Amino acid sequence: MAKYRSYEKNLPSRSKEPHPVWRGIGCLIMLIVPALSLGLSTILVQIAPSLGIQLPDGLLGRPVMPELLFKVPGLVGILNWIQSLNNLYAILAGTFTITVLLAGLIALLYAFTYRLVGPPRYSGIDAPPPNIKVRKYKR
Numbered sequence: 001m002a003k004y005r006s007y008e009k010n011l012p013s014r015s016k017e018p019h020p021v022w023r024g025i026g027c028l029i030m031l032i033v034p035a036l037s038l039g040l041s042t043i044l045v046q047i048a049p050s051l052g053i054q055l056p057d058g059l060l061g062r063p064v065m066p067e068l069l070f071k072v073p074g075l076v077g078i079l080n081w082i083q084s085l086n087n088l089y090a091i092l093a094g095t096f097t098i099t100v101l102l103a104g105l106i107a108l109l110y111a112f113t114y115r116l117v118g119p120p121r122y123s124g125i126d127a128p129p130p131n132i133k134v135r136k137y138k139r
Helices: 005-009 018-053 067-071 074-083 088-117
Strands: none
Touching: 018 088, 067 074
16 A cells, blocks of 8 residues: 555546636637737728828738749639738738737736636645745845
8 A cells, every 4th residue: 555545535636628718718819819800900001091100111012922933833823812912911910910919918818817716826735835034134
């Protein structure tokens, strides 16, 4: 019989699967946030001139693809569609920026919520934190 056998019996079993709510939050961050960011950046690029915001000229206009790519037969249709999009670089830059900001905001809200309703910091088998008062060292 093991030395700590009775101790092991008292431990509560933990499931290895995360709670479904946390999976939903991951789905929100991975799917909905980029789609929402793409829509918001498209709208923001369109209304930026009316708000007095000047976007760099390199981001505006239609993208130009190298002629070498048009020699690949399967890519011609996709490349023509990409070249037909107006202000693609500005929209993609805005999408990336808004995605980072929204994902960061959701991560902060998640951390705050987890801190409030998550498991306690110390479980029943942890020792209590030391209660030591430290004085400033003076010579």
